[in-house]
Amino acid sequence: ACPDRKVVTLQVDGSGFYPLQGLWTQARERLDVVTVILANRRYAILRYELANVGAGAPGVNASRMLDIDDPAPDWVSLSKGMGVEATRVETAEALSDALASAMKRRGPVLIEAIMD
Numbered sequence: 001a002c003p004d005r006k007v008v009t010l011q012v013d014g015s016g017f018y019p020l021q022g023l024w025t026q027a028r029e030r031l032d033v034v035t036v037i038l039a040n041r042r043y044a045i046l047r048y049e050l051a052n053v054g055a056g057a058p059g060v061n062a063s064r065m066l067d068i069d070d071p072a073p074d075w076v077s078l079s080k081g082m083g084v085e086a087t088r089v090e091t092a093e094a095l096s097d098a099l100a101s102a103m104k105r106r107g108p109v110l111i112e113a114i115m116d
Helices: 021-028 044-052 060-066 075-081 092-103
Strands: 007-012 033-039 085-089 109-114
Touching: 021 033, 033 075, 033 092, 044 060, 075 085, 075 109, 085 092, 092 109
Parallel strands: 007 033, 033 109, 085 109
Antiparallel strands: none
16 A cells, blocks of 8 residues: 555564565565564464463473474575575664664565564
8 A cells, every 4th residue: 555665563483484475475576575484493372272261281292383493494595595685683682773774765674683
């Protein structure tokens, strides 16, 4: 609706697997989008839902299915593979710098923000 406006999207890593092909679309259409992946390395919503149904603490096997760390996805490589420039940050200051840099230029950019 407003092609002259930059779009900033926030996505967590667990649900980010579902719309991964959206990065390819951003590259193909040369969209002015900054995608920030909040990488906490877990399917947090599934943990909440498990707790909400009263299932108790997940066991070892269930925990392995709720965590995204073995192996941890490399969002920078995934993004570059889809044709979108990407960077990884691990501090709030680095995120601020990367976001400021991405806002100054046109085209799609992904920032993987490690949330430890």
